[in-house]
Amino acid sequence: MLRDSGLGYARIAELAGVGQTAVRNLLYGRSASGPRNREWLNRVKRETAERIMAVWPAPELLADAQLVPALGTHRRIQALVAHGWSMSKLAQKMGWEVQNVSAMLRRSQVEARTMRKVSAMFDELWNVAPPSATRADRGAITRARGHAKAHGWAPALAWDDIDTDTEPEGLTDSTDVKNVA
Known part of the structure; x- marks a missing residue:
């Protein structure tokens, strides 16, 4: 479960407060020369097991450079644009260039x-x-909303779960963003 959420064995060990070798051996088998190489462990110390089992996956636990699916991140940007925030204002708030947001x-x-x-x-801007x-600000709002509508981007309240929903709640036409709000 921890590996599926994007945590590597070194990060799991760090979060659990156990040695990397213990976690690596549990995941990949013993790393030793000779006939016991890649042999699966039959036992693990109770304390080690309890510490590892106490770690639950959460986005804030991921290492900064860990790659994660972009769907929720995309939808959040899109919802803000649908609300009227221009890509350049969002980029500015993030300390990025607008081209970087578009590329992301x-x-x-x-x-x-x-x-x-x-x-x-x-979380800060959705409402x-x-x-x-x-x-110029009012023009940017109009253009942002028009861009969102043209691309079928849903506003924040259209989603029950912005990270996992397959379709926005209540949209009958994927380009009919205005009627959801």
């Missing part, structure tokens, strides 16, 4: 640090109106 939206995987950064930004003080 084309990738099937993102680094865990990117997933966490976008998640935090989404906050984008700046609209100037004519």
Whole structure:
């Protein structure tokens, strides 16, 4: 389960507070020269087992550079754009160039640090109106919403679970974003 969530054996060992060898031997068998090489362990210390079993997968436990599926990250950016946040404003908030955000939206995987950064930004902005003080701001909002509608991007409240839902809740036409909100 921990490996399936993207944790490597070294990270599991670190989180459990046990040696890397103990976790590696459990996953891959004994690493020894001779006939016992790759032999599966019959026993493990109770304390080691309890420490490893106490580790549960969570996004915040992943190493920064660990690659994770990008679907939830994409949907969060898309929902913010559907809300009226321009890609350039989102890029600015992330400390990125707008081209980097566009490139990230084309990738099937993102680094865990990117997933966490976008998640935090989404949590902060999903129900906050984008700046609209100037004519340029209002134009950016209109263009962002138009871009989202043209691409069929759903707003935040369309999703029961933005990371795993196959379809946004309540959309009858994938391009009919406006009617969901």
